[in-house]
Amino acid sequence: MTMPEVKEEKREITFRVYRFNPQIDASPFYDEYPITVEKGITVLRALNYIKEHIEPRLSFRSFCQAGICGSCAMRINSVSKLACTTQVWDELAFADRENVILVEPIANLPVIRDLVVDMDSVVGKIEKYFGWVESKMPENQMGKKEFNIAEAEFKLYDAATDCILCASCISECTMTKANKEYITPAVLLKSYRMEADSRDAVHDKRLGVLVSDNGVWDCTHCYRCMEHCVKHIPIMEAIHHIREDAVQKRGLSDTPGAKHAAAFVKDIEKKGRLVESLLPIRTNGLSWTVKNMLPMAFKMTKKGKTPPPPFMVKAVPGIENLRSMLKELKSRGNSNHHK
Amino acid sequence: MKKYAYYLSCINEAMTKEVDKSLEQWEKDLDLELVKLEQGTCCGGSNLDYVNPDEFLVVNGRNIALAEKLGLDMVTSCNTCLLSLRRAKDELDRSKEKREMVNGFLKREDLEYTGKSAVKHLLWVLNEDIGLEAIAKKVKNPLKEYKVASFYGCHILRPSSLLGVDDPKAPKSLDQLVDVLGAKPVKYKSSNQCCGFHTLLVAEDESLRIAAAALDDAIKSGADYIVTPCPLCHTVLDGYQKKALDKQGIKGSIPVLHLSQLVGLAFGYTQKELGINRHLVS
Ligand code: SF4
Ligand code: SF4
Ligand code: FES
Numbered sequence: 317m318t319m320p321e322v323k324e325e326k327r328e329i330t331f332r333v334y335r336f337n338p339q340i341d342a343s344p345f346y347d348e349y350p351i352t353v354e355k356g357i358t359v360l361r362a363l364n365y366i367k368e369h370i371e372p373r374l375s376f377r378s379f380c381q382a383g384i385c386g387s388c389a390m391r392i393n394s395v396s397k398l399a400c401t402t403q404v405w406d407e408l409a410f411a412d413r414e415n416v417i418l419v420e421p422i423a424n425l426p427v428i429r430d431l432v433v434d435m436d437s438v439v440g441k442i443e444k445y446f447g448w449v450e451s452k453m454p455e456n457q458m459g460k461k462e463f464n465i466a467e468a469e470f471k472l473y474d475a476a477t478d479c480i481l482c483a484s485c486i487s488e489c490t491m492t493k494a495n496k497e498y499i500t501p502a503v504l505l506k507s508y509r510m511e512a513d514s515r516d517a518v519h520d521k522r523l524g525v526l527v528s529d530n531g532v533w534d535c536t537h538c539y540r541c542m543e544h545c546v547k548h549i550p551i552m553e554a555i556h557h558i559r560e561d562a563v564q565k566r567g568l569s570d571t572p573g574a575k576h577a578a579a580f581v582k583d584i585e586k587k588g589r590l591v592e593s594l595l596p597i598r599t600n601g602l603s604w605t606v607k608n609m610l611p612m613a614f615k616m617t618k619k620g621k622t623p624p625p626p627f628m629v630k631a632v633p634g635i636e637n638l639r640s641m642l643k644e645l646k647s648r649g650n651s652n653h654h655k
Numbered sequence: 656m657k658k659y660a661y662y663l664s665c666i667n668e669a670m671t672k673e674v675d676k677s678l679e680q681w682e683k684d685l686d687l688e689l690v691k692l693e694q695g696t697c698c699g700g701s702n703l704d705y706v707n708p709d710e711f712l713v714v715n716g717r718n719i720a721l722a723e724k725l726g727l728d729m730v731t732s733c734n735t736c737l738l739s740l741r742r743a744k745d746e747l748d749r750s751k752e753k754r755e756m757v758n759g760f761l762k763r764e765d766l767e768y769t770g771k772s773a774v775k776h777l778l779w780v781l782n783e784d785i786g787l788e789a790i791a792k793k794v795k796n797p798l799k800e801y802k803v804a805s806f807y808g809c810h811i812l813r814p815s816s817l818l819g820v821d822d823p824k825a826p827k828s829l830d831q832l833v834d835v836l837g838a839k840p841v842k843y844k845s846s847n848q849c850c851g852f853h854t855l856l857v858a859e860d861e862s863l864r865i866a867a868a869a870l871d872d873a874i875k876s877g878a879d880y881i882v883t884p885c886p887l888c889h890t891v892l893d894g895y896q897k898k899a900l901d902k903q904g905i906k907g908s909i910p911v912l913h914l915s916q917l918v919g920l921a922f923g924y925t926q927k928e929l930g931i932n933r934h935l936v937s
């Protein structure tokens with residue numbers, strides 16, 4: 317029997333690469349490098365080829381070439397991912413122009429040069445949000461005794477420890493795009509990992525910073541971070557856990573974020589439906605509401621769009637049953653299945 | 656005849672009544688019967704799940720069990736309700752223990768969560784269950800002069816592990832529908848971005864910046880309309896549009912239609928019948 321002849325697949329592919337040297341260039345521009353690429357080559361290998369043979373000044377970061385170090389994150393065809401684990405061939409399907417692959421630095425961080433971004437702000441945020449375990453063990457016992465944790469506890473933050481700080485999620489984050497001071501998903505994830513560790517001594521201090529402005533309550537729930545995480549870490553679960561923890565430890569009237577969440581819970585228990593007209597007041601108080609909502613409220617009233625006042629929101633039929641269920645659930649205490 | 660249990664969303668009961676109003680106009684045209692789940696309650700609006708995870712499961716397990724009792728799959732017209740319901744369904748389907756906890760309570764109402772009813776978005780039902788061909792046959796008024804920018808909203812795309820109909824990086828179900836209705840789908844970068852709704856009351860400036868970026872992108876793409884399958888996105892993109900664009904000093908405006916209104920227009924219903932006059936931007 318003869319094997320069918322395997323022809324090596326090759327193609328000319330153009331890499332359209334973002335170029336910018338802030339010290340020289342007035343503004344960023346794109347260079348195009350047409351090269352012949354074999355099937356099976358990664359975007360990082362293609363960039364290395366371009367650097368070696370065409371443009372030695374092209375700057376990008378890489379190290380492990382195996383998806384471990386997190387240094388080679390960039391936007392490939394507008395999506396943040398690791399260049400070293402991304403196959404050129406797979407990307408062809410997403411190209412806007414046939415056989416042209418767009419390569420840009422990750423977003424939401426300042427560009428140092430070409431595809432290299434400045435990660436200092438991320439490091440600063442890890443510091444701000446206590447991204448480490450401050451040990452409960454007294455100084456004089458350190459190194460003398462093991463400090464064990466139970467396997468069940470480790471399972472809580474096992475996934476979070478997979479983070480390689482590549483910043484792909486930061487690049488894709490809606491809130492970071494709108495507010496550069498925002499904590500960012502990677503730092504939220506890291507904070508959660510430390511918060512959940514029983515050896516940690518600064519839990520309440522960390523939680524206090526996490527619930528302050530630019531923190532955990534500012535997340536829009538867009539799930540972009542989780543969708544784009546190169547290690548498939550369920551980042552939103554970590555964000556939920558921090559909020560759950562904040563609500564349990566600091567109560568439901570701690571911050572506008574907590575008050576907002578509380579309104580949903582109370583309305584479900586009372587009427588089964590959300591009383592939307594009161595949401596702004598319950599979240600931010602009366603004076604904020606008057607200042608921020610009034611002009612729009614007038615226009616909405618004209619269109620018959622204002623949400624009905626509380627007494628007009630009818631309780632859902634059969635609400636008594638649900639109420640009694642939830643009352644009993646409360647009396648049992650939350651099984652707290654996330655923790 | 657295709658029959659579903661229709662989940663009533665809080666926002667469509669209050670601020671965006673035009674969603675269900677327009678849907679009621681044309682459902683019969685597609686041989687669609689939507690049985691309203693009057694006893695269903697608020698899904699928790701992506702808040703209840705972390706404030707009280709067990710309550711979240713009881714409330715939404717009950718919502719889905721109401722559909723199961725009717726022997727029907729469940730449909731919603733709101734992205735965030737879709738995600739809440741599917742999130743609860745996923746947890747309940749994976750854990751016998753949680754199912755038993757929920758069913759212990761549901762017994763009192765003679766309800767049981769078994770997992771047999773699917774939870775779908777109206778957009779998916781149109782695309783997959785009814786099919787684009789059947790919809791094309793009902794188009795009386797092809798929207799030839801309309802250039803339409805699809806705005807999907809987050810909770811119908813992400814996380815794809817819980818949703819999974821569209822590729823969140825390159826969604827197409829809504830664009831396909833726009834095309835079948837005779838309009839011209841416009842390609843623009845923000846179609847899979849966030850509208851900012853869920854932080855409107857907590858971080859208003861940031862939310863409005865997020866909304867303005869998407870609106871600006873749609874306006875620049877040359878679209879005449881935005882269409883969205885989510886009433887929450889609509890509330891930001893229409894209700895807050897002027898405020899968002901003014902704050903950024905962006906000129907121009909763009910009307911925003913609900914999915915159910917775009918279908919209604921193509922099926923020959925009037926703007927008034929579809930409640931389009933209720934929008935703030937015309
Ligand atoms: S879910 Fe929150 S943290 Fe994640 S990308 Fe969206 S805004 Fe950022
Ligand atoms: S969470 Fe995922 S995407 Fe974000 S930095 Fe860590 S590994 Fe990268
Ligand atoms: S080079 Fe290390 S992750 Fe790509």
